[in-house]
Amino acid sequence: MVVVVTDGEETCGRSPCTYGEMLSQAAPDFTVHVIAFRTSVFTWMGTGSALEAKCLAERTQGLYVSAGTQDELAQALRETLGCPLISERAVGGPAKHGRAVGG
Numbered sequence: 001m002v003v004v005v006t007d008g009e010e011t012c013g014r015s016p017c018t019y020g021e022m023l024s025q026a027a028p029d030f031t032v033h034v035i036a037f038r039t040s041v042f043t044w045m046g047t048g049s050a051l052e053a054k055c056l057a058e059r060t061q062g063l064y065v066s067a068g069t070q071d072e073l074a075q076a077l078r079e080t081l082g083c084p085l086i087s088e089r090a091v092g093g094p095a096k097h098g099r100a101v102g103g
Contacts, residue, residue, distance in 0.1 A: 001031045001062075003080045005073070006053065008039035016052045020059030033062040033080035037073055 016034075023030055034057040057064040065076040 001033070003033045003035065003077065004056070005035045005037050005077075006039075008036055008053070017055035017059065020056040024059045024061075030060060031062045032056055032060040034064045035073065035076045035080065036064070036066045037076075038068055039066070 020032065023032065034053050036053055054064040056062075063080055065079060067073040067076045
């Protein structure tokens with residue numbers, strides 16, 4: 001399983017939908033969840049369609065979740081990863097990025 005957090009800008013030169021189809025044929029048990037973070041319209045270069053991102057998740061039996069805030073992102077990660085998240089704080093410093101905890 002892979003969780004892709006994206007800003008909606010495809011920069012790898014491939015159609016996510018086509019890639020999802022290739023993944024589903026090569027590894028039927030492999031799942032890709034897609035979290036669209038802070039995107040109002042999901043734009044893959046060359047297609048301009050929100051359906052491409054959703055298609056990647058659907059072709060691999062994954063979830064497609066949209067998140068506009070940090071709290072929504074944390075919830076989307078909990079939903080897709082299936083485990084709680086914790087944040088670590090450096091002494092006197094800002095919070096570090098959360099990391100998945102659990103099995």
